[in-house]
Amino acid sequence: MSNPFLTPRRAMVLECLLIVGLALVPLFATFPYRVNIFLSWEGAYRLSEGQVPYKDFGLPLGYGYWLVPAMFFKLFGPQLISLVKAQIFLNIVGGLSFRYILQQMRVAPGVRLLSVLVFVLSYSFVNFWPWYNNTVIIYQLVGLAFLFRGLGEGRWKWPALFFAGAFTFLSFFTKQDGGGLALLLALAILGYHSLNARRWQELAGFMGSYLLVACLFIVPAAQYGFGYWFNHGQPPHSSRLSLMDIFDVLLIESQWLKFYFAIIVILMLPELKKPRELWNNRGLMLFLLLTIGILTEAALFQVTSYTPPDNNIFFHAFAIAFILTRICSLTAIRLENLKPFIVAAAAVLLWWSASYYKYIARILSHLNPPATAAVVPGAENVVNRHNFMVNLDTTDVPTSEWTFSSLPEFHKVYMPPSTVAGIDRIMALPEVKKGKNAKVLNLTELTPLDHAIGYTQETGMDIPMWHHLGVGMFNRQLAAYTEKIRSKHYDLVLYEYAPTLNNFFPWALREELKRNYRQIDSFHAPRRPTNAYIEVFVR
Structure with a gap:
């Protein structure tokens, strides 16, 4: 049998090149002013100037989101483009964390590289401005990476559990809904581990770290009206959690989420017939819990954080990683071989072409400008997909x-x-x-x-x-x-x-x-x- 094209080392190099290379693309671009970026700038500026949250200004969230942008303001100055540089850093951290999680799940190199490709195209490449709905997920990914390392053995076990608790809290202190769901997912994983291994030290270590870091952030702020500002459902705030909204959005929309759920159930049918064996298969159970947890989180997150509408697309890469792993385990397909990998990578590139083609289209439109149909009195009225709608908005100024x-x-x-x-x-x-x-x-x-x-x-x-x-x-x-x-x-x-x-x-x-x-x-x-x-x- 010939050696596979994708060795673990080669896959690691390609994954890192993908994560870092695509993250750096925004350095060479210019950008239209982004809606709501004023909020990112304001928080980063106030923190970089030494202002103390809740004492010098109030906000209904924690200030975890603004920590990285504030650091980049200190390094590069309070320019809007410094926010883009901060997001480049976050995209790299998020991509490497996702890769490490799959590595801890023992995902094969070919599947892992394809999943990383899906992650960067579907999630990180389109997020070149920082936003708390993205940062809350980045912190969660870092926390999960440390958590799975802490469930193993070795000298870094307990430091990893500490950082797992710390970053999971930072996720909550960035956005309550996403961060709360991140905590629930971590507890579900730890709960299975504790029951399966019949030991509770890891759960206790994680929760102790989480509460310790929470106290370090919240206790100093308590004297400055933290309870008034921080939204935990109390007046004058209002809750965004509605069971009816969740059911409406899940059952009427959410096509990809329901598709992934269905495919995973079908692929797991052989194991579901033997629940005891599945429970004792630690690697598969942890991967299944992680994937189902991420899909469930995405289903809830799209309701509680409803704008912009693509906040929750972090789930695609997790679902694809699990689905491809199951397919490869049930078939003779090995994505480490060159031909199957090229075919699969081409399919992923076609699937997520919207992420990158719009930039290619800009170049093509300059090389070959689209012809416009001039209105000629008495001639035919030419109607096509570019002019069938009449824009009556006289205030609109095209970005061109x-x-x-x-x-x-x-x-x-x-x-x-x-x-x-x-x-x-x-x-x-x-x-x-x-x-x-x-x-x-x-x-x-x-x-x-x-x-x-x-x-x-x-x-x-x-x-x-x-x-x-x-x-x-x-x-x-x-x-x-x-x-x-x-x-x-x-x-x-x-x-x-x-x-x-x-x-x-x-x-x-x-x-x-x-x-x-x-x-x-x-x-x-x-x-x-x-x-x-x-x-x-x-x-």
């Missing part, structure tokens, strides 16, 4: 017309021309010339202006990090801002009016500004569609 600002905070990030011109007018205002002494309230997505203007940010236990009413701030903060506006406390107020979003920036504050301040400017907000406006008010 967006441009760059001269401010370093917006380096490599392009915005509507109206936005760029509006920023320049703001920077020329006499109120901005006051620098640190300027009193500014920035109720917009253009949070990098905080650093560009250089004013001293408001801090305090009742200052929200962002101003989405009912999510990032509440009526108590609204009343305080209303009073400040009525007393004309601020020199300059920047307000974003987004009429299609539910109090994304409180509408009541706009009414107060109309009554007590003078509006001197208005321009497009940096979002698609461009149907929101930034309004500039001075005393």
Whole structure:
């Protein structure tokens, strides 16, 4: 029998090249301003400036998400592109953690390499901006990697269990829903291990580490209104957990999740006939628990974190790894051989072509611009897939017309021309010339202006990090801002009016500004569609 093409060492090298190589691609790109990236910038900036969460600003989450971006602000400066660099780091960490988890599951090199390819194409390559719905999963993957190492033997067993507890808590302290599900999955794995091995030390070590790290983060914050800000379902927060929503989304949508569940059940039928043997097959049980747990987590996560709609696509690579492992164990197929691997890799590349083809399409469109059908009076009305819809939105500005600002905070990030011109007018205002002494309230997505203007940010236990009413701030903060506006406390107020979003920036504050301040400017907000406006008010 000839030696396989994919030896363990060769597979490891290719996996690392895939993970690191695709993660580095965004370094060579420019980006349109991303919706909601203002929140990532604001938290990273406040932390990098030494502000203390809950003491200097409040937020309904833990601050685990902002730790890595804040570190990159310290290293590279408070530019938006520093957030992309932070996500590159997170993508590499997440990819290596996923690879290590499969290695601990004893997944064959060919299946593992294909699964890594699915992971980077389906999940990490499309996430080039940091977002807490992604970071919560990255921390979970790191925690799972340490957990499976801690369930083995050797000198690193107990340090690995400590870091498993620490990163699983960081997942919870990044986003409550995803982090809570990460904890439940870890406990399910530890529960099986404890029952199967008849030993509880690993479960105790994990929980002890989790609680210790939790105390290190939460106890210092308790004196600063942590219980008010942190959303655990208490007023003024509201819970997003609804059984009806879960059933609706699972049974009406979720096609891939249900498909994977069905295939796994079919492939496990031989083992399900012998439950005792399955229970004692430690490797298969752990892999099955992990995969089913990830699919269940994705089914719940898509309901509790419903925007953007692809938050939960981390499950594809886990499901494919398990399914291919079962297929290979039931057949003579060996993906370590060159021909089967090439065929399977080509199928994966075709399956996930949407991840990379859009970048290829940009190049092709420049080389061969699409022909447009001109309207000729009296001639045939040419209708095709490019023009069958009539766009009546007169506010829309295509991204092809967006441009760059001269401010370093917006380096490599392009915005509507109206936005760029509006920023320049703001920077020329006499109120901005006051620098640190300027009193500014920035109720917009253009949070990098905080650093560009250089004013001293408001801090305090009742200052929200962002101003989405009912999510990032509440009526108590609204009343305080209303009073400040009525007393004309601020020199300059920047307000974003987004009429299609539910109090994304409180509408009541706009009414107060109309009554007590003078509006001197208005321009497009940096979002698609461009149907929101930034309004500039001075005393």
